[in-house]
Amino acid sequence: MAAPYIIQIKPEDNVAITVAATPAGTQVAPGVVTACEIPQAHKVALKPIGKGEAVVRYGVVLGYANTDVPCGGWINEHMLDLPTPPDVMAMQYGDDIRTDLPKAPRTTFEGYENPNGGYAGIRNILGIMTTVQCVAGVLSVAVERIRRELLPKYPNVDDVVALNHPYGCGVAIDAPDAVVPIRSLKNLMHHPNFGGEIMVVSLGCEKLAPERIMTPQELTPENLIVLQDYNGFGAMVEAILKMAQTKLERLNRRRRVTLPLSRLCIGMQCGGSDAFSGLTANPSAGYASDLLVGAGATVLFSEVTEVRDGVYLLARRTPDAPTCKRLAQEMVWYDDYLAKGGVDRSANTTPGNKKGGLSNIVEKAMGSIAKSGTAPIVQVLSPGEVPTRSGLIYAATPASDIVCGPCQLASGIALQVFMTGRGTPYGLAAAPVIKVCSRTDMKEKWPDLIDINAGTIATGDATIEQVGTELFHFILDVASGVKQPWSEKWRLFNDLCIFNPAPIT
Numbered sequence: 475m476a477a478p479y480i481i482q483i484k485p486e487d488n489v490a491i492t493v494a495a496t497p498a499g500t501q502v503a504p505g506v507v508t509a510c511e512i513p514q515a516h517k518v519a520l521k522p523i524g525k526g527e528a529v530v531r532y533g534v535v536l537g538y539a540n541t542d543v544p545c546g547g548w549i550n551e552h553m554l555d556l557p558t559p560p561d562v563m564a565m566q567y568g569d570d571i572r573t574d575l576p577k578a579p580r581t582t583f584e585g586y587e588n589p590n591g592g593y594a595g596i597r598n599i600l601g602i603m604t605t606v607q608c609v610a611g612v613l614s615v616a617v618e619r620i621r622r623e624l625l626p627k628y629p630n631v632d633d634v635v636a637l638n639h640p641y642g643c644g645v646a647i648d649a650p651d652a653v654v655p656i657r658s659l660k661n662l663m664h665h666p667n668f669g670g671e672i673m674v675v676s677l678g679c680e681k682l683a684p685e686r687i688m689t690p691q692e693l694t695p696e697n698l699i700v701l702q703d704y705n706g707f708g709a710m711v712e713a714i715l716k717m718a719q720t721k722l723e724r725l726n727r728r729r730r731v732t733l734p735l736s737r738l739c740i741g742m743q744c745g746g747s748d749a750f751s752g753l754t755a756n757p758s759a760g761y762a763s764d765l766l767v768g769a770g771a772t773v774l775f776s777e778v779t780e781v782r783d784g785v786y787l788l789a790r791r792t793p794d795a796p797t798c799k800r801l802a803q804e805m806v807w808y809d810d811y812l813a814k815g816g817v818d819r820s821a822n823t824t825p826g827n828k829k830g831g832l833s834n835i836v837e838k839a840m841g842s843i844a845k846s847g848t849a850p851i852v853q854v855l856s857p858g859e860v861p862t863r864s865g866l867i868y869a870a871t872p873a874s875d876i877v878c879g880p881c882q883l884a885s886g887i888a889l890q891v892f893m894t895g896r897g898t899p900y901g902l903a904a905a906p907v908i909k910v911c912s913r914t915d916m917k918e919k920w921p922d923l924i925d926i927n928a929g930t931i932a933t934g935d936a937t938i939e940q941v942g943t944e945l946f947h948f949i950l951d952v953a954s955g956v957k958q959p960w961s962e963k964w965r966l967f968n969d970l971c972i973f974n975p976a977p978i979t
């Protein structure tokens with residue numbers, strides 16, 4: 475089958491995107507001849523679009539043309555004026571509740587039970603929490619030694635991870651929004667991949683005193699090291715190694731057991747998106763999400779600025795007024811947060827997005843939302859909160875890849891699925907990250923970084939369901955410890971950039 479020149483999503487669309495760079499004078503559809511060269515993944519007008527007329531893709535208005543565009547003309551980011559964002563206070567809920575999700579080909583995985591129940595772990599990691607960035611240097615040296623000297627003695631433990639982050643002191647610790655970073659660190663400490671072991675390294679004079687993230691039961695000399703209590707660097711490192719040894723002995727006794735998918739919680743996000751992301755990678759992730767949710771798993775999706783323009787579509791998938799209201803509240807909080815910084819949602823799109831054919835945030839949002847599949851949205855979380863329901867959950871986080879990751883980790887995702895168009899080597903130390911690319915040439919360029927190629931959907935060589943099912947199996951193989959995504963294999967781990975919307979002092 476010959477590859478199509480363009481892909482039109484909805485019949486009412488007056489633009490389509492090019493599958494490959496297309497020279498001027500190419501007939502891309504009956505009666506549509508390109509008026510100029512159009513780069514790969516960019517929009518071509520399917521009919522003349524006058525100045526002020528709506529440009530429609532995904533069946534939604536991406537924006538209004540600020541110039542006349544002929545049939546076959548190129549529409550890029552310079553030619554579109556942004557529409558007003560949807561009014562979140564007037565959203566419908568409950569009229570798009572799907573009950574016939576596709577049937578999953580597998581319903582179990584091999585994971586690690588945790589002492590306090592909840593979601594299962596999929597890796598067996600000693601996670602060492604810190605209360606302040608000041609201790610990061612000492613802890614990093616100690617972790618190097620733990621990895622070299624202790625880990626080989628505990629073959630059932632996968633890794634040791636220093637949870638170094640920029641928070642903890644020099645911050646307005648009692649500011650209302652400080653709840654976000656504090657909650658995130660507290661929940662991160664209990665991440666399912668850490669097996670219920672609590673180990674905290676503190677300095678001793680920081681604002682984020684250990685009792686702000688540890689319960690009275692957790693706050694014991696067995697779980698907490700205060701560096702200012704030790705005589706010199708050598709003694710600090712020895713204390714960390716000694717505590718780590720005790721924790722490693724317990725972690726080493728963990729074994730994988732067969733568990734239902736209701737014990738699995740995963741996250742999804744995208745980054746470095748292009749105009750194919752919403753056609754290939756994100757819809758296939760959405761199909762995998764539907765399979766997982768249908769079989770009882772919990773799937774988180776996020777990225778507020780990337781759903782803001784399509785949030786009314788998500789609201790229709792919330793089952794009741796309180797869930798819809800929570801969704802609206804998260805949007806309002808983020809609108810205010812952006813306004814305080816003197817920007818709006820349009821600040822989201824990157825130069826790479828635009829080069830990849832995504833003209834504005836509306837177009838990016840419509841593609842981003844596709845990763846949520848079609849399941850009902852049963853809960854809405856503030857950044858870093860832990861779910862109390864099973865199913866598809868909207869966790870309101872920044873869209874920034876390196877901030878969304880830690881927020882979802884704090885919510886307890888065992889792994890993250892990451893869709894990319896232009897490519898990023900992003901990864902997380904505490905949870906495996908699976909990469910799905912939107913174009914075949916991306917996979918060919920980065921064969922040792924991209925795990926799943928969804929580009930075959932654009933060329934007609936695979937369906938969304940086929941790639942989505944492949945991704946579903948890969949997710950469960952990674953969760954079960956049978957497979958490793960490339961970012962985990964190469965140990966490509968980003969810093970833990972937790973979300974702090976509160977002031978720095």
Ligand code: CA
Pocket residue numbers: 743744745777873874875878
């Ligand atoms: Ca992102």
